[in-house]
Amino acid sequence: MKAAYIEAPGPPELIQYGELPTPEPKTTEVRVRIAASAVNPIDTYIRSGLVAANLPKPFIPGGDFAGVVDQVGGSVTRFKAGDRVWGSNQGMAGRQGTLAEYCCVDEQWVYPTPPDVPDVDAAAVALVGITAHLGLFNRTNLTAGETVFVNGGTGGVGSMVVQMAKAVGAKVITTVGSAEKAELARSFGADVVINYKTDDIPAVVKQATGGRGVEVLFETQPPSDFDKTIDLMAPRGRLVVMAGRAARPVFPNGPFYVKCLTMIGFAMFNFTADEQRRCADQINEWLAAGKLRASVGMTFPLSQAVAAHRLQEENTLKKAGTLSGKIIVTPHA
Template sequence: MFAAYIEQFGAPDQIRHGELPAPRPGPADVIVDVEVSAVNHVDTFVRSGAWRTDVRLPFVIGRDLVGTVTSTGSSVVGFSPGDRVWCNSLGYAGRQGAAAEQALVAADRLYHLPEGVAAADAVAVAHPAATAHLALFTHGRLRVGETVVVLGAGGNVGSALVLMAARAGARVVAVAGAGSAERVRALGAAEFVDYRDPDTVERIRRAAPRGVDMYLDTSARNDLTTAVDLLARRGRIVLLAGLDTTPTLPAGRLYVKDCSVVGFAISQASADELADAAAHINLLLADGSLRPSAVHEMPLSEAAAAHRLLDEGKARGKIVLRTGA
């Protein structure tokens, strides 16, 4: 099979496109003919070696795919050849990646694709939407009626956060560029704040006069001083981005307000947590409410160029690699 892979860690030019042996399933595994895979920032961290995880060289990159089941292991139930499926947890922790013509997926990390959902749309939202679910529900303990502030609400993760929080009965204050205002309001945001406004913090404060119950910054700036100041009693800050940030934590104000800061990386999520997120994502895919704002398709053979675009901040829309399968 053809795959995008590395033989050593490093820059995007370490990515090769060539033939590797096709995977062979164990009893609990499924072989998927891959139609599309996604390119995420975390994929660039694994490729470069910045995110340390079990990698067996040559290593197929990428973690998200949509494709069709071609065969299953002897103990697999619930999947049959011809089923359209998706996965968002390959390419780390000893698992080979998704950017190939075929991929081996453990059955407990594979999910059925709702009928009528385009493969590119599904693979583009898989990683950001799972991140949003884990942030809001697994780690943020969101409750009905709470006020949630989302910084970077116009992005892939931010949009999913707005949609999911609003659907769960939260009041969402979305912070993003003016060009995203219409979209995030359509996703359910009760208030919109332009991040370029010099009075951004005061506008958030006016939008949440009783304080913020959950504060999420997808832009990776992680200004904890401002965040703690905005929190209500027992408010929570959920850190989900910013690998290299070292913000100052105003510990005194944090503890007297009975607040908390929790961080998580989706790579640490259990199979059960990811399956719970996938069930939620499938509901939103099926009703048409969860869609990417923009998708940039490239052939699998251009995986190195795709990683370069992401590294250089030049990607326009979610990059999706198409195998042609």
């Protein structure tokens, strides 16, 4: 099969494109003929060595996938050949990734694709959708009528947070960096869109909430100034942090406890297959009902995996601002 792979951790330019043996599914695995995979920041961290991992050699990066089951292991019960499926959680914990024509995946990490949902969309919502769902509902128990603030309402996780919060009847305030991104955020359902380059964020948030602040603040960027963050929050609000492995911001203890706030940190990969499947089930309901849509920023063929990883790093690490939505890689023409 064709695959994009590395022999050792390093920069994007170490990714090779060529032939590797087509994998055979183990007893609890399905083999998926991949139609689309998505690139996430964690994929680049693992590939570069920024996140230490015990990688098979050669190693195929990539966590997200969508495609068709073409073979199943002897103990598989949930799927059969011909089923359209999607999922995440590959390319880590010793598992090969998804930048290839085929990938063998344990059935616990696989979900059915709704009939009218394109493979590209299913792959694009995989990791970011499950992450947003865990943060909003497993960790903060968001309810109708509450107000959510999320940084970057057109980004991978941010666009999912906007749409999921609206799906359950919450009000959403988000930030963007351009007029074009503002229109996109509004199309996702955002009630208040703030241009962080030109607008006074605290003033807009206070006006939009009647001076109360937001009940849930979903921080998709590495936190740098908790004083400003806490000022945006309502009493007894919940602050979600899920980015910035190396961030070490000063923490304003007094304002935090006086407001009776809660800070919640989480990483998707610490949640069980059953917990993530519950997220996937609701994501499928929303996808099928048209309440959730993918945000795709750029698509590359598998042969250009180097360029796909480079673009992700430029926007994640260097803040280039040249990407809205997910990077998709398609193995087949």
